[in-house]
Amino acid sequence: MADAVIEIRGLEFNYPDGRNALRGVDLAVHAGERVALLGANGAGKSTLLLQLVGILKPKAGSIHVCGLELSRRNVREVRRKLGLVFQIPDDQLFCTTLYDDVAFGPRNLGVPEKEVDSRVAKALRDVGLPGFEDRMAFHLSPGEKKRASIATVLSMDAECLALDEPTSMLDPRARREIGELLKSLPQTQLIVTHDLELARNVCTRAVIMDAGRVVADNGVAELLDDRELLEKHGLA
Numbered sequence: 001m002a003d004a005v006i007e008i009r010g011l012e013f014n015y016p017d018g019r020n021a022l023r024g025v026d027l028a029v030h031a032g033e034r035v036a037l038l039g040a041n042g043a044g045k046s047t048l049l050l051q052l053v054g055i056l057k058p059k060a061g062s063i064h065v066c067g068l069e070l071s072r073r074n075v076r077e078v079r080r081k082l083g084l085v086f087q088i089p090d091d092q093l094f095c096t097t098l099y100d101d102v103a104f105g106p107r108n109l110g111v112p113e114k115e116v117d118s119r120v121a122k123a124l125r126d127v128g129l130p131g132f133e134d135r136m137a138f139h140l141s142p143g144e145k146k147r148a149s150i151a152t153v154l155s156m157d158a159e160c161l162a163l164d165e166p167t168s169m170l171d172p173r174a175r176r177e178i179g180e181l182l183k184s185l186p187q188t189q190l191i192v193t194h195d196l197e198l199a200r201n202v203c204t205r206a207v208i209m210d211a212g213r214v215v216a217d218n219g220v221a222e223l224l225d226d227r228e229l230l231e232k233h234g235l236a
């Protein structure tokens with residue numbers, strides 16, 4: 001479709017040990033959508049997100065981001081368009097200060113330091129960590145790390161966001177605040193989550209993965225109200 005921001009076709013992936021993690025995933029996310037990607041532990045959600053920015057390479061199938069087919073040649077351009085929040089914050093935070101972590105993406109894109117400065121301040125404010133610029137991620141609580149890893153992606157100002165469990169480890173108020181923040185952002189979003197309340201409040205559409213395949217795709221309310229469907233796929 002013309003307005004697909006993320007288009008995944010026939011995606012298959014095996015881990016080096018032979019584990020068949022993706023078995024033919026088809027999924028399109030359109031401009032302005034916020035899509036919840038649900039599924040039990042081990043369903044393949046994180047594996048799918050890692051493919052979107054070329055960290056893992058598919059065995060078969062294709063990925064388009066903003067009309068660009070992902071390949072080794074244009075992986076940098078794709079990463080400029082799509083910001084990924086990793087499931088594990090330690091994979092995202094590796095600098096000496098939080099300032100440098102959040103500044104890393106925009107600096108890499110050649111954004112002038114003055115603008116980097118204001119982007120860092122805004123991103124940290126947006127995730128509820130104002131004044132944390134000089135802190136070191138290593139010494140943060142798990143919930144603070146999660147917020148910081150979201151800030152590293154917000155500062156990139158990408159066209160679309162893929163977030164792996166953005167509210168895991170957050171307290172109830174922070175969960176609500178991150179939900180409100182995601183709702184307020186203009187970007188197209190693909191949100192992997194076990195937080196069904198977040199999915200209901202933030203997303204318009206929801207997709208379920210099971211054993212490396214997309215097995216359901218519907219309006220978020222219709223899907224979450226289908227108790228039988230949720231139970232069948234380990235979500236209730």
Ligand SMILES: Nc1ncnc2c1ncn2[C@@H]1O[C@H](COP(=O)(O)OP(=O)(O)OP(=O)(O)O)[C@@H](O)[C@H]1O
Pocket residue numbers: 015016017019021039040041042043044045046047048087
């Ligand atoms: N590095 C790896 N090597 C081998 N197998 C892996 C590796 N990482 C993940 N897997 C396997 O791939 C499958 C999909 O894992 P993945 O992490 O994508 O699941 P997930 O849906 O994100 O689960 P969760 O909800 O627990 O985060 C699982 O069976 C998992 O055991």
Ligand SMILES: [Mg+2]
Pocket residue numbers: 045046047087164
């Ligand atoms: Mg995962």
